[in-house]
Amino acid sequence: MASYWTRKDDESEELRTVKPWEEETSHGKIIFPKRKAMNLLELAQTRYSVRGYKQDAVPEEALQYILDCTRLAPSAVNKQPWHFYICRTEDALSKVRQCYNREWFATAPLVIVCCINHNEEWVRPSDGHTHGIVDISIAAEHICLAATECGLGSCWVCNFDTALCHQLFNLPDNQEPAVLIPLGIPSTEDIPEKTRKPMGDIVTEL
Numbered sequence: 001m002a003s004y005w006t007r008k009d010d011e012s013e014e015l016r017t018v019k020p021w022e023e024e025t026s027h028g029k030i031i032f033p034k035r036k037a038m039n040l041l042e043l044a045q046t047r048y049s050v051r052g053y054k055q056d057a058v059p060e061e062a063l064q065y066i067l068d069c070t071r072l073a074p075s076a077v078n079k080q081p082w083h084f085y086i087c088r089t090e091d092a093l094s095k096v097r098q099c100y101n102r103e104w105f106a107t108a109p110l111v112i113v114c115c116i117n118h119n120e121e122w123v124r125p126s127d128g129h130t131h132g133i134v135d136i137s138i139a140a141e142h143i144c145l146a147a148t149e150c151g152l153g154s155c156w157v158c159n160f161d162t163a164l165c166h167q168l169f170n171l172p173d174n175q176e177p178a179v180l181i182p183l184g185i186p187s188t189e190d191i192p193e194k195t196r197k198p199m200g201d202i203v204t205e206l
């Protein structure tokens with residue numbers, strides 16, 4: 001049996017051809033070509049902040065796959081202090097677009113509002129530091145990486161009017177909208193080059 005670290009390409013080939021792109025969607029139209037899934041490095045390289053989307057709807061299967069990946073995200077003391085709101089009706093989209101008024105954002109056919117549940121987040125006893133923002137950030141990145149795997153674009157958005165978002169969606173007091181994530185098929189196939197600090201600037205061996 002191949003070990004976790006020595007998985008051979010010919011074995012992984014079959015394993016990696018998985019849902020949702022293999023199947024006809026219940027909505028009829030197949031949007032995603034059958035393809036080999038990416039490993040984490042490939043996903044990290046391929047994911048980028050997509051700021052322009054085609055109008056095609058996000059297939060239900062892809063959304064459910066993304067949400068499955070999100071639900072499995074780790075959280076401090078496994079508190080899972082989060083709630084995710086899906087905006088894809090005209091009404092919900094028009095509300096979320098008021099909270100982040102950008103032309104490109106309005107092209108997304110679906111937006112996930114990622115909320116921290118402050119009633120359930122872990123608080124570190126040694127210094128009282130709350131961890132909801134850490135937990136929601138991990139979950140949000142699961143959304144983005146899973147979306148990339150599905151061939152969908154995404155973008156973290158934190159620079160939005162959180163108070164307006166809270167009010168328009170009538171969110172419970174204990175919930176704080178922390179991140180908006182638009183999802184959809186990127187309007188362009190060009191992937192911008194990554195600009196990142198060199199390894200030597202960010203890693204130190206002690």
Ligand SMILES: Cc1cc2nc3c(=O)[nH]c(=O)nc-3n(C[C@H](O)[C@H](O)[C@H](O)COP(=O)(O)O)c2cc1C
Binds near residue numbers: 158
């Ligand atoms: C916490 C966080 C908040 C962000 N907020 C916004 C935002 O409000 N609007 C936006 O256009 N991009 C936002 N971004 C996207 C970043 O600008 C982007 O991730 C960064 O420039 C790196 O580019 P890349 O995602 O294409 O690799 C945010 C990213 C993070 C991680």
